[in-house]
Amino acid sequence: MSSYQDWNIKDFSGGYIDSIDDNLLPESAARDCRNFISEEIGRLRKRKGQAYLNSAALPGKIQGLYAFYLEPDIKQLIVASGGKVYRWEPINKVFIEIYSGLLESGPVCFETCANYMVGFDGKTQPFKYNGTEATPLANAPRLGQFPVLYKEKLFVNPSDKPSQVWWSESFYPEEWPPVNYWSFADGDGDRITNLMVYQDALLIFKNRSIHVLRGTNLDDFRSETLEHNVGCTGPFAAKEFGGYIYFVGQKGLYQFNGLKAINISDGKIPKLWERVNKSQLYRAAVTAWGNQVWFSLPVDESTANNLVIVCNPEKGTFWPMSGIEASCFQEFLTAGDLPVLYSGHATEGHVVQQDTGYLDFGQPISAYWVGRSFDQNDAYRLKKAKKAFVEDSPDTENEVTLLLALDYNDYVQMEPAANDGLAREYRFPREMRGRWRYISPKFVHDTEGPCEVRGLMIPYKTKRKPRVKSPPAS
Numbered sequence: 001m002s003s004y005q006d007w008n009i010k011d012f013s014g015g016y017i018d019s020i021d022d023n024l025l026p027e028s029a030a031r032d033c034r035n036f037i038s039e040e041i042g043r044l045r046k047r048k049g050q051a052y053l054n055s056a057a058l059p060g061k062i063q064g065l066y067a068f069y070l071e072p073d074i075k076q077l078i079v080a081s082g083g084k085v086y087r088w089e090p091i092n093k094v095f096i097e098i099y100s101g102l103l104e105s106g107p108v109c110f111e112t113c114a115n116y117m118v119g120f121d122g123k124t125q126p127f128k129y130n131g132t133e134a135t136p137l138a139n140a141p142r143l144g145q146f147p148v149l150y151k152e153k154l155f156v157n158p159s160d161k162p163s164q165v166w167w168s169e170s171f172y173p174e175e176w177p178p179v180n181y182w183s184f185a186d187g188d189g190d191r192i193t194n195l196m197v198y199q200d201a202l203l204i205f206k207n208r209s210i211h212v213l214r215g216t217n218l219d220d221f222r223s224e225t226l227e228h229n230v231g232c233t234g235p236f237a238a239k240e241f242g243g244y245i246y247f248v249g250q251k252g253l254y255q256f257n258g259l260k261a262i263n264i265s266d267g268k269i270p271k272l273w274e275r276v277n278k279s280q281l282y283r284a285a286v287t288a289w290g291n292q293v294w295f296s297l298p299v300d301e302s303t304a305n306n307l308v309i310v311c312n313p314e315k316g317t318f319w320p321m322s323g324i325e326a327s328c329f330q331e332f333l334t335a336g337d338l339p340v341l342y343s344g345h346a347t348e349g350h351v352v353q354q355d356t357g358y359l360d361f362g363q364p365i366s367a368y369w370v371g372r373s374f375d376q377n378d379a380y381r382l383k384k385a386k387k388a389f390v391e392d393s394p395d396t397e398n399e400v401t402l403l404l405a406l407d408y409n410d411y412v413q414m415e416p417a418a419n420d421g422l423a424r425e426y427r428f429p430r431e432m433r434g435r436w437r438y439i440s441p442k443f444v445h446d447t448e449g450p451c452e453v454r455g456l457m458i459p460y461k462t463k464r465k466p467r468v469k470s471p472p473a474s
Contacts, residue, residue: 007374009441009456012036012044015317018271023379023438025372035367036443037310037319039291043393045452046367046445047310047321049359053342053351054095058082062344062351063102064236065330066110068117074131077332077342078117080108081349085119085127085134088351090335099127099134107235107328111147113154113173120144122159128173138174141166146195146235150202151216153180155195162191165204165213182223184211193282194232198245199258205232207250210261230254230261234282236328241288242313246295248284253295255313264311269318272309275299287329289341289355296326296343304346323360326352358450366446371456373408373438380466382435388414388426389457397449402426402456406436435463 014029015038022031030036038044060082068076068087077088079095083104086095102108102121110119116130118137122145126137144156144166154173155165163186169175184192184204194205204211204223208231215221230249232238238247245256252273253265265273280298283305287294292312296305308321326343333339341354359365376383390402399419403411414426439458445451 004459004461005376007376007439007458007460009371010454011041012038012369012453013041013315013317014038015268015312015315015319016272017268017318019268022440023373023375027372027374029372030369031372032370033368034320034322035365036369037321039312042454043452044369044443044454045393046358046365046450048355049357049365050324050361051353051356051359052361053088053353054093054349056094058086058095058349059084060104060349061347062327062349063106063121064108064110064119065328065342065344065351066117066119067330067332068110068112068129068131069333070112070116070131075333075335076131077330077351078110078119078129079344079351080119080121081344085129098129101125107145109146109235111149111154113149114152114171118147118154118173120147120156122146139176140168140174141176146192148195148197148202150197150213155202157192157195163188163206165192165195165202170217180218182213182221184223185209185225190231194235194238194247196238196240196245198240201258203245205238205247207231207233210256226259227256227261230263233284237281237284237286239286239288239293241293244313246286246288246293246311246313248281248286248295248297250278250281253309253311264313264316265309265318268316269309272318272320277302280304283327283346285326285328285343287331287341287343289329289331294326294329296324296329296346306346323365324354326354329354358448364446364448367444367451369443369453371441373440374458375438376460376462378462378466379437380468382437382463383439383460384433384435385439385458385460386428386433387417387459388428388441389455390424390426390453391455391457392422392424393450393452393454394422395450396452398445398447398451399424400451400453401444403442403444404428404432405440405442406432406434407438408440411440411442 011028058081063080066078085099120126152170153167190206202213210227232247252263277298285296299307308324310319325346327346328344418425
């Protein structure tokens with residue numbers, strides 16, 4: 001028998017990968033995980049929590065969120081829910097109704113013009129709001145949707161004109177000359193899903209294509225098709241971050257540089273993507289928070305977004321987060337100019353603050369991380385181990401639970417034998433002290449407080465010679 005060697009995992013930053021057989025994964029990667037994330041080498045932590053902004057639910061589901069900044073002292077969080085529009089009153093901690101008459105379902109999109117913001121739902125009369133009073137937006141297309149300000153003109157897509165954009169006069173969102181429209185691949189059987197300003201141009205997303213409009217007015221506008229087979233699924237499903245556009249398409253998660261869209265999920269999480277409910281992808285929502293991009297998606301049979309995939313674009317890693325049901329997102333600057341991230345609840349009338357505290361609505365967050373099946377790159381040789389060691393962060397309040405599985409059998413919870421406050425020793429139960437070819441670790445944390453793991457070490461011995469025994473004859 002050889003002497004003991006140490007299997008060490010000190011880097012958890014590889015993210016979740018399901019495109020590679022688990023025993024060939026990088027040691028830093030997870031073959032399964034939820035609600036854990038590693039933003040830097042040597043630190044695997046549980047995500048932070050969620051809290052309701054409004055204790056009393058608004059009627060209906062959250063249809064849209066918006067940060068309205070008109071003057072330095074006017075910072076209002078706007079929300080659409082159940083066909084009505086509200087502003088948040090932070091002193092009394094209630095939502096105040098400012099407008100009604102919208103559809104009770106479907107997205108409501110907002111944009112800021114010179115002296116007010118506007119709101120469109122694609123079906124009813126659009127409105128304007130100056131921070132005090134909301135009134136109808138005169139002469140604007142009644143069926144307009146996806147409003148965006150470009151070259152001081154307000155652009156929308158009429159919901160009954162699936163391939164057209166219309167725009168107002170410069171600086172006058174209530175003047176809409178009938179000649180101000182442009183068609184994009186008209187008659188292709190597709191429809192516009194999103195409008196965005198990017199790189200001093202107007203991006204026009206359809207479900208299966210991407211187009212661009214450049215110029216300043218009708219005299220010099222010119223359009224071009226940038227992608228013929230890739231598009232964005234919905235009005236909340238794209239976000240600019242770090243010089244790129246990140247969006248949800250029918251075949252995955254994409255990064256767009258103004259010329260070409262690249263599928264960033266297919267090489268890492270194709271099996272997870274197979275579980276996405278493609279029929280409900282128009283509900284997808286995307287935001288950027290910190291150095292990450294969050295993709296909120298409907299998974300399995302859900303008709304509402306019930307999974308967030310957090311992507312670190314710089315590292316190309318993905319971290320699935322359950323328990324977050326977000327129909328839309330909005331970063332908002334508080335009175336002290338501190339940014340907070342809000343989401344609209346996908347099935348309730350609550351606005352939710354994300355990335356706050358260590359509980360989800362007062363309840364512990366359940367998280368787990370499953371590492372690769374380790375075989376020392378030599379499954380032919382048997383190994384043996386008796387102990388495992390886990391290193392915690394000093395901030396950890398309730399320790400993570402360690403489970404191990406041998407040769408793809410069930411996971412068995414390890415019982416701590418010693419603990420000095422930062423490192424814990426575990427002893428294998430007697431039934432696990434036999435020889436094995438593969439060993440797989442799993443961390444679980446479903447109690448209150450922060451949790452951070454900094455390392456795992458398993459000392460083991462390896463048989464000198466390969467050994468394969470035939471099963472006994474029946």
